[in-house]
Amino acid sequence: MKTPIAVAAVSAALYVLTSAAFAAEPCDIPGYLLFGNNELKHVAEAVRKERRLTIAVVGTGSSILAGPDGPRSAYPARLEAVLKQKLPSVAVKVVTLARTRMTAEDLAKGMEKVLADEKPDLVIWQTGTLDAIRRVDPDEFREALDEGVETLHKGGADVILMNMQYSPRTDIMVSYGPYADSMRVVAQQHEIPLFDRLAIMRNWSDTGAFDLYAAGKDNVLAQRVHDCIGRGIASMIIDAAHLHPEPKAAQ
Amino acid sequence: MHALVVTTGRDLRLDLFRGIALWLIFLDHIPSNLVAWGTIRNYGFSDATEIFVFVSGYTAAFVYGREMRERGFLIAGAHILRRAWQIYVAHVFLFAIYLAEISYVATSFENPLYAEEMNILDFLKQPEVTIVEALLLKFKPSNMDILPLYIILLLLFPPTLWLLQFRSSLALGASVLLYVLTWTFNWNLPSYPSGHWYFNPFAWQLLFVFGAWCALGGAQRLAAVLQSRVTLSIAVAYLLFAFVITLTWYLPYMSQYVPHWLEELIYPIDKVNLDVLRFAHFLALAVVTVRFLPREWPGLKSRWAWPPIVCGQHSLEIFCLGVFLSFAAHFAMVEVSGAIWMQFLLSALGIVVMVAAAGLLSWYKRAEGRSSGSRPKKTPDADLAGGEA
Numbered sequence: 001m002k003t004p005i006a007v008a009a010v011s012a013a014l015y016v017l018t019s020a021a022f023a024a025e026p027c028d029i030p031g032y033l034l035f036g037n038n039e040l041k042h043v044a045e046a047v048r049k050e051r052r053l054t055i056a057v058v059g060t061g062s063s064i065l066a067g068p069d070g071p072r073s074a075y076p077a078r079l080e081a082v083l084k085q086k087l088p089s090v091a092v093k094v095v096t097l098a099r100t101r102m103t104a105e106d107l108a109k110g111m112e113k114v115l116a117d118e119k120p121d122l123v124i125w126q127t128g129t130l131d132a133i134r135r136v137d138p139d140e141f142r143e144a145l146d147e148g149v150e151t152l153h154k155g156g157a158d159v160i161l162m163n164m165q166y167s168p169r170t171d172i173m174v175s176y177g178p179y180a181d182s183m184r185v186v187a188q189q190h191e192i193p194l195f196d197r198l199a200i201m202r203n204w205s206d207t208g209a210f211d212l213y214a215a216g217k218d219n220v221l222a223q224r225v226h227d228c229i230g231r232g233i234a235s236m237i238i239d240a241a242h243l244h245p246e247p248k249a250a251q
Numbered sequence: 252m253h254a255l256v257v258t259t260g261r262d263l264r265l266d267l268f269r270g271i272a273l274w275l276i277f278l279d280h281i282p283s284n285l286v287a288w289g290t291i292r293n294y295g296f297s298d299a300t301e302i303f304v305f306v307s308g309y310t311a312a313f314v315y316g317r318e319m320r321e322r323g324f325l326i327a328g329a330h331i332l333r334r335a336w337q338i339y340v341a342h343v344f345l346f347a348i349y350l351a352e353i354s355y356v357a358t359s360f361e362n363p364l365y366a367e368e369m370n371i372l373d374f375l376k377q378p379e380v381t382i383v384e385a386l387l388l389k390f391k392p393s394n395m396d397i398l399p400l401y402i403i404l405l406l407l408f409p410p411t412l413w414l415l416q417f418r419s420s421l422a423l424g425a426s427v428l429l430y431v432l433t434w435t436f437n438w439n440l441p442s443y444p445s446g447h448w449y450f451n452p453f454a455w456q457l458l459f460v461f462g463a464w465c466a467l468g469g470a471q472r473l474a475a476v477l478q479s480r481v482t483l484s485i486a487v488a489y490l491l492f493a494f495v496i497t498l499t500w501y502l503p504y505m506s507q508y509v510p511h512w513l514e515e516l517i518y519p520i521d522k523v524n525l526d527v528l529r530f531a532h533f534l535a536l537a538v539v540t541v542r543f544l545p546r547e548w549p550g551l552k553s554r555w556a557w558p559p560i561v562c563g564q565h566s567l568e569i570f571c572l573g574v575f576l577s578f579a580a581h582f583a584m585v586e587v588s589g590a591i592w593m594q595f596l597l598s599a600l601g602i603v604v605m606v607a608a609a610g611l612l613s614w615y616k617r618a619e620g621r622s623s624g625s626r627p628k629k630t631p632d633a634d635l636a637g638g639e640a
Contacts, residue, residue, distance in 0.1 A: 175393035225364055
């Protein structure tokens with residue numbers, strides 16, 4: 001008689017524990033969406049030799065948050081905080097160079113200046129949204145990406161591309177497909193990591209981690225999503241530059 | 252005149268696959284729909300659009316070709332242009348529904364996470380420009396690109412069909428030439444606010460004309476090639492290759508196994524200009540289908556094949572309904588719930604509504620046919636097969 005009760009109690013306890021664990025960790029990103037085999041060699045070198053890491057986030061409106069605590073809670077700031085915590089001996093600096101209403105072409109033209117001004121080891125290039133909204137010719141979009149990535153590589157910086165946000169409320173009005181495809185192709189050809197924000201946020205929506213259909217002026221949701229994006233990029237950088245010996249041993 | 256021999260009776264496989272294509276297009280058009288993972292675009296280069304354009308070219312040639320032989324170029328040409336006008340009206344009607352939906356969904360939307368995405372609504376600020384550009388087919392919201400493509404294809408169809416009847420190889424050759432020139436010189440029609448048509452009519456005409464060519468005797472000429480084992484092996488091998496490549500899009504870590512030279516060779520796979528890899532993928536699918544699904548297959552007459560077939564037989568109406576239903580499904584997901592069960596429910600419900608509507612249209616057609624016996628038999632037939640939408 002006692003065994004079934006014990007089993008039930010243990011399973012109930014396990015259930016509570018695991019669900020609590022899941023609730024505490026809403027930022028989970030499936031590995032297949034995050035880790036590729038493209039490496040961040042320059043980042044690895046800068047960290048190993050000089051113990052410093054300067055990252056520039058080049059992007060548009062979805063790399064910033066409005067409001068008084070916006071700058072602190074947008075993903076670039078979260079990325080900086082997480083990297084500082086995980087790499088305590090490294091001087092980590094993340095600068096945000098985001099401006100609203102910029103196409104990939106506009107941003108690509110500014111890459112020389114980014115290199116000169118910030119001397120970044122890594123540029124996270126978030127783009128694609130306005131191009132898709134304006135229905136820029138996908139060929140021109142891809143050429144702009146090519147040009148920007150080549151400029152950055154010539155200037156000695158690593159690059160991570162970041163695509164659009166998953167926005168279920170507006171996605172009937174804009175077709176991201178061809179632009180997301182172009183970004184994936186450019187990332188593959190230049191062997192650089194792609195932070196597939198579109199697929200990752202889609203995954204969060206499907207698993208119920210976030211209600212991205214929400215319509216209200218809810219800053220909390222935006223801040224939590226940005227926090228998770230910051231953590232995701234931090235993991236991607238640490239993995240792609242092999243900065244963390246422990247998880248490597250596990251692989 | 253040799254064409255007459257081929258077109259005895261209706262090939263139900265065309266209706267079947269057009270019906271299935273209509274369902275797939277509906278599922279793909281519901282944004283964020285998990286069910287869309289089951290549609291063919293995720294397993295190869297081509298998608299339902301190719302099937303749809305090809306079958307529409309085939310049926311258009313089948314119906315209007317017979318009319319052109321029996322009643323002359325002028326009458327058939329006039330009917331084709333009337334069809335183009337009907338599709339234009341349907342497109343404008345759908346645009347009105349689209350505006351209504353997004354204006355409603357957008358006005359209640361203020362999530363700070365999506366401040367940038369709000370730029371999508373910029374076009375609402377200038378209705379005087381947007382609406383005129385929409386009427387000129389230059390402003391086309393996403394998912395509303397297929398009907399404008401059809402309008403252009405039909406406008407060009409009377410002379411094409413005439414040429415196909417008398418010099419079919421020459422007509423097909425001209426179509427291939429236009430396709431090649433389009434790729435060489437980047438021809439396309441302009442869009443508003445920027446860019447070009449999402450389905451470039453100068454490129455996509457190849458598939459439509461190829462379908463028409465097959466209907467007018469081309470399929471018979473290809474019979475020997477289609478039956479050969481070599482063709483089948485190549486087709487199967489290519490489908491497998493496309494499947495593996497497609498897999499790497501969704502599982503990024505697998506892309507390391509794709510050699511660099513191959514990436515350079517195949518990417519980008521251009522949907523706008525009907526990439527040759529997409530066209531080949533459609534051909535491979537067609538080869539395998541024709542091989543394993545003969546025209547006389549009894550299953551085509553079974554009750555299970557009826558729902559897609561009846562949808563395929565009323566393609567313009569069901570296509571438009573599908574676009575409307577995808578807006579409605581999106582609306583329900585935004586306003587009620589976007590949960591996974593809801594995605595399955597809305598997908599199933601949409602297909603049920605499409606089948607019911609198609610059944611109703613068939614019933615109307617039969618009832619009309621019975622009540623007015625004096626009505627010429629040609630018109631309902633033309634409607635039936637000429638639904639090129």
